[in-house]
Amino acid sequence: MTEIALIEAVRLAMARAMEEDETVLVLGEDVGVNGGVFRATDGLVERFGDKRVFDTPLAEALLAGVSVGLGAQGFRPVTEFQFMGFFYPAIDQVANHAGRLRNRTRGRLSCPIVLRAPFGGGIHAPEHHSESFEAMFAHIPGIRVVIPSSPARGYGLLLAAIRDPDPVVFLEPKRIYRAPKEEVADDGEAAPLDCCFVLREGSDITLVTWGAMVLETLAAADSLAEEGIEAEVIDVATLKPLDMATILDSVERTGRCVIVHEAPLTGGFGAEIAARLADRGLVNLTAPVKRVAGFDTVMPLPKLERHYMPSEGRILAAAREILEYS
Amino acid sequence: MTEIALIEAVRLAMARAMEEDETVLVLGEDVGVNGGVFRATDGLVERFGDKRVFDTPLAEALLAGVSVGLGAQGFRPVTEFQFMGFFYPAIDQVANHAGRLRNRTRGRLSCPIVLRAPFGGGIHAPEHHSESFEAMFAHIPGIRVVIPSSPARGYGLLLAAIRDPDPVVFLEPKRIYRAPKEEVADDGEAAPLDCCFVLREGSDITLVTWGAMVLETLAAADSLAEEGIEAEVIDVATLKPLDMATILDSVERTGRCVIVHEAPLTGGFGAEIAARLADRGLVNLTAPVKRVAGFDTVMPLPKLERHYMPSEGRILAAAREILEYS
Amino acid sequence: MTEIASFAVEYRRFLDPDGQAVQPLPAFAQDPAALIPLYRAMVLTRSFDAKAVALQRTGRLGTFASSLGQEAVMAGTGAAMRPEDVLLPSFREQGAQFLRGAAMTDLLLYWGGDERGSDFAGPREDFPICVPVGTHAAHAAGVALAFQLRGEARAAVCVLGDGATSKGEVYEAMNLAGVWRLPVVFVVNNNQWAISVPRERQTAARTLAQKAIACGFEGVQVDGNDVIAVRDAVERALEQARSGGGPTLVEAVTYRLSDHTTVDDASRYRDDAEVSARWKDEPILRLRKHLTDAGAWSKEDEEQLIAECGKEVEAAAEAYLATPVQPVESMFDWLYAELPGDLAEQRAGLVAEAGAAGDAKDD
Amino acid sequence: MTEIASFAVEYRRFLDPDGQAVQPLPAFAQDPAALIPLYRAMVLTRSFDAKAVALQRTGRLGTFASSLGQEAVMAGTGAAMRPEDVLLPSFREQGAQFLRGAAMTDLLLYWGGDERGSDFAGPREDFPICVPVGTHAAHAAGVALAFQLRGEARAAVCVLGDGATSKGEVYEAMNLAGVWRLPVVFVVNNNQWAISVPRERQTAARTLAQKAIACGFEGVQVDGNDVIAVRDAVERALEQARSGGGPTLVEAVTYRLSDHTTVDDASRYRDDAEVSARWKDEPILRLRKHLTDAGAWSKEDEEQLIAECGKEVEAAAEAYLATPVQPVESMFDWLYAELPGDLAEQRAGLVAEAGAAGDAKDD
Ligand SMILES: Cc1ncc(C[n+]2csc(CCOP(=O)(O)OP(=O)(O)O)c2C)c(N)n1
Ligand SMILES: Cc1ncc(C[n+]2csc(CCOP(=O)(O)OP(=O)(O)O)c2C)c(N)n1
Ligand SMILES: [Mg+2]
Numbered sequence A, B: 001m002t003e004i005a006l007i008e009a010v011r012l013a014m015a016r017a018m019e020e021d022e023t024v025l026v027l028g029e030d031v032g033v034n035g036g037v038f039r040a041t042d043g044l045v046e047r048f049g050d051k052r053v054f055d056t057p058l059a060e061a062l063l064a065g066v067s068v069g070l071g072a073q074g075f076r077p078v079t080e081f082q083f084m085g086f087f088y089p090a091i092d093q094v095a096n097h098a099g100r101l102r103n104r105t106r107g108r109l110s111c112p113i114v115l116r117a118p119f120g121g122g123i124h125a126p127e128h129h130s131e132s133f134e135a136m137f138a139h140i141p142g143i144r145v146v147i148p149s150s151p152a153r154g155y156g157l158l159l160a161a162i163r164d165p166d167p168v169v170f171l172e173p174k175r176i177y178r179a180p181k182e183e184v185a186d187d188g189e190a191a192p193l194d195c196c197f198v199l200r201e202g203s204d205i206t207l208v209t210w211g212a213m214v215l216e217t218l219a220a221a222d223s224l225a226e227e228g229i230e231a232e233v234i235d236v237a238t239l240k241p242l243d244m245a246t247i248l249d250s251v252e253r254t255g256r257c258v259i260v261h262e263a264p265l266t267g268g269f270g271a272e273i274a275a276r277l278a279d280r281g282l283v284n285l286t287a288p289v290k291r292v293a294g295f296d297t298v299m300p301l302p303k304l305e306r307h308y309m310p311s312e313g314r315i316l317a318a319a320r321e322i323l324e325y326s
Numbered sequence C, D: 001m002t003e004i005a006s007f008a009v010e011y012r013r014f015l016d017p018d019g020q021a022v023q024p025l026p027a028f029a030q031d032p033a034a035l036i037p038l039y040r041a042m043v044l045t046r047s048f049d050a051k052a053v054a055l056q057r058t059g060r061l062g063t064f065a066s067s068l069g070q071e072a073v074m075a076g077t078g079a080a081m082r083p084e085d086v087l088l089p090s091f092r093e094q095g096a097q098f099l100r101g102a103a104m105t106d107l108l109l110y111w112g113g114d115e116r117g118s119d120f121a122g123p124r125e126d127f128p129i130c131v132p133v134g135t136h137a138a139h140a141a142g143v144a145l146a147f148q149l150r151g152e153a154r155a156a157v158c159v160l161g162d163g164a165t166s167k168g169e170v171y172e173a174m175n176l177a178g179v180w181r182l183p184v185v186f187v188v189n190n191n192q193w194a195i196s197v198p199r200e201r202q203t204a205a206r207t208l209a210q211k212a213i214a215c216g217f218e219g220v221q222v223d224g225n226d227v228i229a230v231r232d233a234v235e236r237a238l239e240q241a242r243s244g245g246g247p248t249l250v251e252a253v254t255y256r257l258s259d260h261t262t263v264d265d266a267s268r269y270r271d272d273a274e275v276s277a278r279w280k281d282e283p284i285l286r287l288r289k290h291l292t293d294a295g296a297w298s299k300e301d302e303e304q305l306i307a308e309c310g311k312e313v314e315a316a317a318e319a320y321l322a323t324p325v326q327p328v329e330s331m332f333d334w335l336y337a338e339l340p341g342d343l344a345e346q347r348a349g350l351v352a353e354a355g356a357a358g359d360a361k362d363d
């Protein structure tokens, strides 16, 4: 078993799903012979043919809308949005249709589709290529929002998303597309869509995050460990529906929580987790819940981008601040 | 001074703004001779002519995009989206352009536009006519999100929004369009866009809300008062940027907070307020922060709609629950 | 300067407003008796619309969109389709939906505010009513793509309004249909108005049929008050679609004789005189004249049909009014295939609350 | 069956690939010497593009979109405009932007990742580069509407790609421009590719010019490698627009000789042979042949121009590389006219953090 990167894990999962279920299709801009601008779909058209893998015209609202139609007919389209910044025009279809079709027809029609998009900053990409607005999707009823943070979880979660009978928005942190790598068994095992992953156990403080920020968060946990502080690190992975039990359980033991995400602070999904801590978790909190997040500004162009992104330093500062409370 | 309803206050503010500033325009679907489907723009085309008030073709992404172009040229379009459920296709323009134009050109171009939409449920409207997704907008950098909860505040806030040099998403709770009424002086006084309104003072518990839910929240406060419990009621009004100081200040005195909104619970804007309480306000909290919100479901069609909407009863239950803590 | 491409838009009509054939009728229309089901469908639709408006006026139905004057577009489209085709209506196509097998009771339930109204017992694959204008065009493309991928001789029919043609989503879907030669027919119910905005202020295009030129396929304009022309055009388009010939846009030119919906007051923005003038073109009268002239329809037939339709509509309305409301928790039960944990909790809270309040029934 | 509307799309070319006039040249092009500024603009653009690509390859610039082979579209469009018009480019129109007065340094700053690159000293009302494909078409309509409302004889020019014509937003804007007769010109840089998707798989429309038919105005196709044809068509369209005649779509047929951007590898999806074959059509060669044949251009002129452009580009690159980075807090300072309270706090935190880390400069 060789080590592979997230982008390869994503590709592996798609290939696996296409292999086992012929209703699985792959569509999007440049996903065919070009293999996607990040090469997530590389080789798929050669392997599965252009009746199952196809390039579309340049139209994002259409991508989502066509997927809804295919889904209602029993296909399982896995549809790529080239960058999350170009996903906005498709929100209408996600909120007004994909997330509702089963409900509004009382189960007569359904929408087993996956809408994939690379997201997040940190790769010095051009303007509009670094957005993170997973929180918008997490507010939409009737869908799932899934974000992998490693090759293995990427593989398992994407398989689960494709097999899921309901619409899934699957956001891939492109900063970790190529590294780190890890061993991934192409065994067709799906990862659960209903739970967080505890990446590191610890009893002094809980660090909650998802996507690429898992790297900085784990690094911060390592730094804290050097100081004798054991941080528990939780990868939320499935933002919607949220497995709050795992987080509450952790905070019950640690009494402290820092939530880390790259999206702008205000209205980010960290707010939801903090809000639930302020409710069910309040009795266990021994210190304020901190959020380390992107600023409430437009993601800067590359020259200043790294100042925007939450750093290990900012995570550590927040952790240290609440470790002072007793 | 006669009493008027919110819809009339909105109209009055637009007329006033058009009177005092000839760069103010009104556009949207059916805003001309029909006066808007809720009649918010009734009489404006007769008064200001069809060079300042115009019906557009049926295209929401376009509405926002044209507004950006007009704004860059120094006009102040006040653009109506017929219902919030049809605003989704325009989010792209709001997030990718309106909220960024000033920043990305370092002030060379700006975007002094107002995008108005009626929102919320409770009027037995057809499918897709009852949505509340203010939280999505509140997550977008570079814009303001304003929601009036009474005729007087509607008048003042809309005037402020139109005069503001940056883009404002102005959401009007249509359930209270026609009632209650209140006296509104057409005096050209804008209301501040940087503060919450304390609608009722009290020292036992803080109830935070916005839009039409102000009614149920005030009613709940009255009921609590009958039991000798004094609730402070805060109308957030401007969700973005958020005046957290007023809320923190109140909770410092009351130690308890219930946040009420109609939008789905998860990822609703109540989460942001609760999250800030869990941070800065934590030391003052004597009880869990409760959110009373819409369910994480699709807003049901009218027959079941009232079961979806947060009721006075649900607010009271939440308040009573946290009043038990001491 | 060289001309490198040229295009033409054609117009078809078989019956003039007096019911006289202006050209040889298509095969299906040659025996007048064979037109009676079409006539019946239009009369039934008008009868249904009248009842639905009455129910709304008396507080027993929500907002409703009548198709008054546009019955030929609906009947012609519905009749042209085969059962295995899929209809994607917007919100004014009850006439087509009935011909597809959707129950009147279902549509009343829907407009009455009950999701079960979209769980058609009849055409299981047809899409529910689409309220966000034009968003169903992409669904139609997706459905058509499914047929194409499976090699099925089926087609999708998407009905939309003149206003809807201004939506970018509709253009995107049409463009895709063109380039992939999808088996889909776009039927534009050009009823001249999008609420208060008249057709001429929606677009400078001389015809709506020519919207298809931008997408590389044919658009044809028909007299939308001539049910024979509508059915003929949609039928041809469907045959072409099913046999791999790609999409067609059929613009049916008609007129919205009613308000936009029951919450609209069209007198605010259009002349009563304009409306009155259009009554002489309306489709039911036209076909009745044709049938009567052909000796295929009598006053008695008419009376009997009206009575019959009235009875059918009444029965549907009664069934609708007698339908018990859904349990409150139904708002959770169809959201996902399996209810996620945190929703189970919300559901339980709602059930408890409603139970405590004795809320078995609702308004 | 009656034909009720017909349309034609015309094609214009003045110079063939050998630089020979195939029809009488427009007035501006009759004196070959008068064409030298256009020639210079194209050469400068190519020189700039080469430098930008080199900077990217050596890690000193971000992703960059070369306009190799499409210089005539850019120069022709830029030259046709008056200073008071407004350009709304997408991301490959540096050649047009330079003619508008935008500094090369600014564009390098932009692609280098610095917002100040969109704060053009030159054309203050021109829009910045638009990365989300097609979203600027509505802005162009808005700008044009502003001109129309103020009664100004100005026009907006929106440049977009063949791929962009598939976006609904572009159609919506064109439809509005048509119905309101807005003073706007849509220039479609049809370079045959949208990343890896060829023009034929983008739409079944035979020409992109005919997209305008759906919107009720004229579309014209020109040889996009003939700078005279581009300038002529855009100039006519602008005159019509400024004088109240409404919009025009100008489709310029050219070819993307380079990769899509510096992060693209076109050899994955298109034949080198196809690309090589297109080099014979390229616009600079063509105009050079024309000028040379007319005796208006010599080898020495060419060498001098190349040297001159090289120097200009080098100077711009040096100025770019020497530009100190913005202070970190600049990410807050232009977000709103006045910084809201809670942002002031975030800003202060960032400044403190960057200060503590000694982050005056950046990568
Ligand atoms: C996207 C969207 N915008 C606005 C509305 C509100 N609305 C409902 S119907 C309508 C006009 C539709 O006109 P047209 O397409 O001609 O259809 P018609 O009603 O005439 O059948 C409008 C603006 C909507 N339902 N969806
Ligand atoms: C809305 C949107 N979707 C996708 C992209 C990614 N993307 C950038 S350029 C491009 C192709 C554009 O093709 P075309 O319009 O022909 O312009 P060209 O690059 O050929 O100049 C794509 C898909 C984008 N920038 N915006
Ligand atoms: Mg209409």
Ligand SMILES: [Mg+2]
Binding pocket: D161, D162, D163, D189, D190, D191, D192, D193, D194, D195
């Ligand atoms: Mg191109």
